[in-house]
Amino acid sequence: QARSTTTSMDKICRELVRLTTHKDFSPIIVPLQSSLTVTLPTSHHQHTDHNPFPGIQPTIIRFDDKVEILQSMQKPKKIIILGSDGKAYSMMCKPKDDLRKDCRLMEFNSVINKFL
DSSP, rough: OOSSSEEEEHOOOHHHHHHHSSSSOOOOOOHHHHHHOOOOOOGGGTSOOOOOSOOOBBEEEEOSSSEEEOOTTTOOOOEEEEETTEEEEEEOOOOOOHHHHHHHHHHHHHHHHHOO
16 A cells, blocks of 8 residues: 555645745745744844844745645645755645644754754
C-alpha cells in the first residue's frame, strides 16, 4: 500500500496559486523557526538600531504544483514553498486540526533548542 498520493495545488487550493501570481501580491515571509524567533538587544545602547529579526528573511515566490497527501487519519498535505532565496521549503498542512497544540509544541521545541 502506498504511503502517500499526489495531487495538484491548482486542484486543491486554486486561490492560493492565483494569489502568488497576482500583480499586487505583497511579499510574505516563509514561516520558518528563524523567522519567528525574536532576538533582544544585549545592552540598552543597541536598542535604537536593533533588528529583532537579523539576517535576510526569505519570502514566498510561489508554491510548487505537486502536493503529497499522506496516508494518516488527518490526511495531512505536504506542500513545497519556493522562496526568494532560491530554496524549496517543505511544509505540512493539516486540515481540521487544533493549531494551538502545534504552536505549544513549537514553543517547547524552541526552548529545548536554546538549552542545547
